[in-house]
Amino acid sequence: MTRSAPKAGVIGWPVEHSLSPLIHRHWLQRHRLEGTYDLLPVAPDDIGAYLQHFCEHGLAGANVTVPHKETACRIAGKVSDLARRLGAANTLWLEDGELAADNTDVHGFVANLDERASGWDDGKTALIIGAGGAARAVIAGLADRGFDRIVIANRTLERATALLGWFAGEPAQLSAAPLDRADTFLAGADLIVNTTSAGLAGAAPLALDWSSAQATAIATDIVYVPLITPFLAGAAQAGLTHVDGLGMLLHQAAPGFRKWFGVMPDIDEELRSFVLAALAERH
Ligand SMILES: NC(=O)c1ccc[n+]([C@@H]2O[C@H](COP(=O)([O-])OP(=O)(O)OC[C@H]3O[C@@H](n4cnc5c(N)ncnc54)[C@H](OP(=O)(O)O)[C@@H]3O)[C@@H](O)[C@H]2O)c1
The missing domain is CATH 3.40.50.10860 (Leucine Dehydrogenase, chain A, domain 1)
Incomplete structure (x- = not known):
């Protein structure tokens, strides 16, 4: 060399x-x-x-x-x-x-869905679980692709609320919810995104009740270890299209x-x- x-x-x-x-x-x-x-x-x-x-x-x-x-x-x-x-x-x-x-995280998030779930951005309402650094890239990607209602559910509500302030200038309508109310937003969501490290190999998984999710909803996790996280396994069991984070x-x-x-x-x-x-x- x-x-x-x-x-x-x-x-x-x-x-x-x-x-x-x-x-x-x-x-x-x-x-x-x-x-x-x-x-x-x-x-x-x-x-x-x-x-x-x-x-x-x-x-x-x-x-x-x-x-x-x-x-x-x-x-x-x-x-x-x-x-x-x-x-x-x-x-x-x-x-x-x-x-x-x-x-380039926004590009990565959007390109993965384009590749594996074409038409994923036909919907307009998203539920994002988690409010850390990666959630910001997901919010930007969804806003850029026309999602106009985005709910951010997080264990620490203040962190989700802080994101509303951060993205205040965006046209999308953002709202914040505590993690234990995430289930109540599942029914209205076209896209459900996990950005939390819960469910990462060795960590306790999220407890979500998938029964109210729309049959046409798409679920994606940005965590890829394990490749099929408990979040994605739940979505798959409910019959939803699901996309891993790799x-x-x-x-x-x-x-x-x-x-x-x-x-x-x-x-x-x-x-x-x-x-x-x-x-x-x-x-
Ligand atoms: N696929 C990719 O290319 C890609 C890119 C970036 C990140 N990631 C992965 O995405 C994950 C998040 O990254 P980040 O940078 O956003 O991390 P971060 O800023 O540390 O945020 C972590 C998020 O996970 C939540 N969380 C952690 N443990 C939890 C638990 N037991 N129950 C419920 N919520 C929990 C946190 O909630 P609190 O606010 O309540 O603590 C917070 O919302 C990491 O695993 C990272 O490796 C993947």
């Missing part, structure tokens, strides 16, 4: 669990490109200085994951309108020596790869099977 091969990686804390190196290294190999993609663990106390001196690390760019997405958005010199709208960035690159930032991860990764390595990578069944096999080995 020549010394000029582009280097990228994923910045997070902790970051060892990240699947991003697996995905980007697969693409590098598949597209026969020179380059590297590594784990970049940076502690919360160090992230400010790390990003301020980004051009000294020899990187073409990086992904940013929990808990640094907000800091990355604050520190980058050039921030896309979308990242600014979400207050969070997950993709960084250098532009004329300056740190530039974007958010595609969101794959699609959000692609724009960064193109920026750093110059090729728009393939997102296909081969990649999906490769990542699923790696996940099965890990869990």
Whole structure:
């Protein structure tokens, strides 16, 4: 490999669990490109200085994951309108020596549904469970695709209410509810999205009563470990179309790869099977 091969990686804390190196290294190999993609663990106390001196690390760019997405958005010199709208960035690159930032989670969320549940945006009413960082990307994606009534149900009601303020300028009508009232909004929802880490392998699942959901409703989870979360299993049992969260991860990764390595990578069944096999080995 020549010394000029582009280097990228994923910045997070902790970051060892990240699947991003697996995905980007697969693409590098598949597209026969020179380059590297590594784990970049940076502690919360160090992230400010790390990003301020980004051009000294020899990187073409990086992904940013929990808990640094907000800091990355604050520190980058050039921030896309979308990242600014979400207050969070997950993709960084250098532009004329300056740190530039974007958010590709919205693209990942929407592209996954476009691919696996065509017509998912025919409906106009959505129930989002969870009000963390990822919920912001989901809200933006739904608003952009014409959903005009969005209920956000969260364990900590204040966090859901705070999102109403954050998105106050959006045309969609947003409302907040406590998690234990989520069931009451199921009947009116065309799309039901889980963004909570409840149901993540090892965590207690959400207790939802799917019996009132419309038969035509679509359920999607952005958590992909396990691939079929208890949330998706409940939706499947109720006969609903359901979409897992792995595609969101794959699609959000692609724009960064193109920026750093110059090729728009393939997102296909081969990649999906490769990542699923790696996940099965890990869990
Ligand atoms: N597929 C993808 O590409 C993708 C992209 C981004 C994120 N994700 C995944 O999405 C999940 C959420 O990410 P995030 O950044 O939004 O995290 P976050 O900011 O920490 O928010 C976590 C959310 O989960 C809720 N929650 C956690 N444990 C819960 C429980 N036991 N019962 C009910 N609610 C619970 C929290 O509720 P409280 O507010 O009450 O604490 C909050 O709404 C993570 O698992 C992450 O890996 C996937």
